[in-house]
Amino acid sequence: MIRGTPDGAADEQPLRRCVGDVDDFARRFWGRRVLVHGPGAEGFADLLSLDDVDRLVAEHGLRTPAFRLVRDGSTLPASEYTRSARIGSAPMSGLADPARVFDAVEQGATLVVQGMQRYWPPLLRFCRDLELELGHQCQVNAYVTPPNSQGFSPHSDTHDVFVLQAFGTKTWRIWSEGDTAEGEPDNVELEPGTAVYLPTGTPHAAHTQHTLSGHLTVGIHPTRWRRVLERALAHVLDDPEMDTPLPVGFPHAPGELAARLGEHLEEVGTRLAKVDAHHVAEDLADRFLTDRPALLRGGLTDRMRLSALDDPGRLRRRPGAVCEFRTAADGRLRVLLGDRELRVPEWVEPAMREIAAVPTMTVADLEQHLDRESRLVLLRRLVREGLLEVVDE
Template identity: 45%
Template sequence: MPASALDLLSGDAQTFVTKVWASRAHLHRADPERLVALLSLDDVDALLTSSAIRTPSVRLAQDGAVLPESSYTRGATLAGRPLTGLVDPRKVLALFEGGATVVLQGLHRYWEPITRLVAELELELGHPCQANAYLTPPGAQGFAVHSDSHDVFVLQTAGSKQWEVHGPDGVEDALLEPGASMYLPTGTPHAARAQETVSLHVTLGINQLTWRGLVQRSLASLVAAVPDEHLPAGYLEDPAALADELDRRLEALAAEVRGLDASAAVEAEVRRFLTTRSPRLPGGLRDVLAVGDLADDTRLRRRPGHPCVVLPRGDRVEVLLGDRSIDMPAWLRPALDELRARRELTPGDLLDLDPQSRLVLCRRLVREGLLEVVS
């Protein structure tokens, strides 16, 4: 993986800020091997034909219509209990050969290269992200012109696809081949058709956190504290009296709004985001088995896509790890700052701690998933 997820998608962070979020489509070409490594045709083949993948992780569409699940799924039993929605590879392959597009939904939840990319991208952007993939047979089109309610990165990993992108200045065509990525702002109408060969592309959806949402969350407790009393009887005949009372209540609320601590509200927003991500622990089994043998010279590495944000709490600190937070004594802050600043280290590098304390800290952070053992 490149040092920055944005390097793969848009060239660099500055390009992303100045061009990508300037409300227009943006094309970028990267090393094709980097994109193919995210999801190849062989990877999709294995998921569809050699795994127990189930709906809603897979859906099929053809000529603008979503096909019923019953046309490509089957039932089975496991330990005597029924399983439903299992993808039937024979049915899927037959429909694909007949022109249907296969959609792999929620790839960030079960395909490790995408999981890692999405985790890194979420930390760089500060917005929740998701990923789907679209396998389209030669010459076919799965969906008619449509728009999405979130920003989209398109990553072409196999074959080619002709995109029809609608903008304020008309319709533009873009041919995406392996190594190409394209950004589409929220609400951009678009459609795409595979060319002479099969097409495979991944879409990364950016579910934007907005100023409106932040303001609403910051004011939620104040609004919730307003008494949920009935409006007084007779206000239809005397609306001026109701307006006077509403003015009084709004003035009181405005005074409370002016007293809000913006820094505290932002800290709460950071904490909310960095304690609600999905757990991502590739290699966790190996780490649990190795943690008992940790020594001063054991090489450790920050797990990619995992934050380590330290918030002061008096004589304690709260450490945000992405999917949750942990509580630690404040005297560990210098060691935690050292961990935050370095990509790799050994317990022996934590010179502020005695040998036993630094091993205890590192063992815990390996178990918590922040650190991984370098084999």
Template identity: 50%
Template structure:
């Protein structure tokens, strides 16, 4: 799905990452199908969506939640922050912009896209959508603390980006690096656009984490009394601790620090289990020729651990016998397979058992 957004994803991201604004054109249907006006209608008027998944802005100001929410109850327990469709549509009629936040948590097409983008970049990502009535502008000129991909799925919007203008319409993707000043105004019809925010992990954060591991070895004992009158007491006590931290930092192998970062990222993503209930029902019939596919956005990274094998699955680690490495390497390199494809490295009963396990774990799904 990522190539629908960017064409050649790797080339596009490499070229644009350090550049200023970049515009890319693709087939409109590749983007409009991710979140359409009817989808937003259903979320706002026919679901129990709550704040903070929704916020509203008008003329550069965020409106109070009390103006578009209500209370309710479920199984006798109170619910707060429920979006009131009548109030919300009234604000929309009056020129307000409705923002759907964190769509990667509850809208499957964008959840798939964000998960794939995270694996492509190695940075956490998020998806928001902005619904703006004709001629209205939700926010004044501002800049974001993260990189942004933006694309239109309904109507058109005129963007002012770093002093230049860009008309965003379905099929156009814009990339705005961190800190790029921008504002946008809907044109003649209702406008719906999606932003993909890239919350960059930095070299500083990686180094700080490595240094923090060394600092954690320093004793937590109190500073000596009397150091205000005699700072040399601190000097004498501090010197060996600083030397120990410096030695510990120097002793850290960059490769080991990098491996810990990879493991941390690939075990801390949100679970990717959409459709797993249906798959579980179908597992009993899984056989040699059952067509399986890799679940979008789920990694399959293998790490040796003595006589075991760790499989990094995005939100957790699966530990299996090391003898399964050839079979899992085969799974990792394929987008689709049947259990019979693993017969070169496993006997058929073992291949079926492994595939069933990988379906349960969410790495594979039944096509």
């Protein structure tokens, strides 16, 4: 286990907040070794505080399965801490009962708030930016544990994890890479602002002592080489010949089957060597860059401003927006926008590349590329698609 040294200054780059030296992390730790970083001076209170947890439970209409309560590794029955209600004539179930949730936590249960990257504004942006830095899908859960308690017994996860201590302190037992939970663990005291990276399969357990603790677990679901090779192999196996049945009576003639199998393996190997690696790699990248949920806060306000947008109007890149370019076979520009793809004519490409290259711009800034009507059509479209937002001046 390695400890990193915090920089001490606030840094909005999510990965840097989690690991410090990003290049060193990518080279020495990613997928390999445990890293403890911090505590950093900026902490993680901007992402979640105890007051935030209070408001989530008491005021935000939290419903299962977005939260659960756990004690000693077992999830408590939802009926013990939820209630039903109605909106008009429609019934709702699984609503958090604040008093009973708080009672359960006070009595030793851990509150788990799940999938927060979908609805909690600070984590929407943090998780999106972290995903784009890593190139891998992320999700975020929060764990709030009362004093002198342990929510889960020693276990390991099937994905990589960043643990971000938001408030309070918690003692973690972490078994070094390659060990099992049978050996002697390292004991790590997490203070607010401390981050821990756990590669897939690292056994760990955590408990509180004298204070209530709240931490965020960022689950990283990496695309692995196995998946890349499976996609390459899928190109090879996309052949009707591969769907023909094995010979009649094959269990009684394994030697004949082995000979036929050898022929197929040789053919597959020959075809696999001819697979266009660039095509497979670009296909995987495109899938990632068109499968990110749109972040459209303020989108309705922006649309109401579009009719008045003209040359003096200022726009900026929407925070967390994805914009990557590819060239289609017909020469048009493919614009990957996170959850969708646009195709624009070649003559629009210079304008698109200028839009992507600057953080803010006016409509008139595109006059060297497009006439007034064309630039208004393009920019209004990009506002509707979620790439740009209108600046209120």
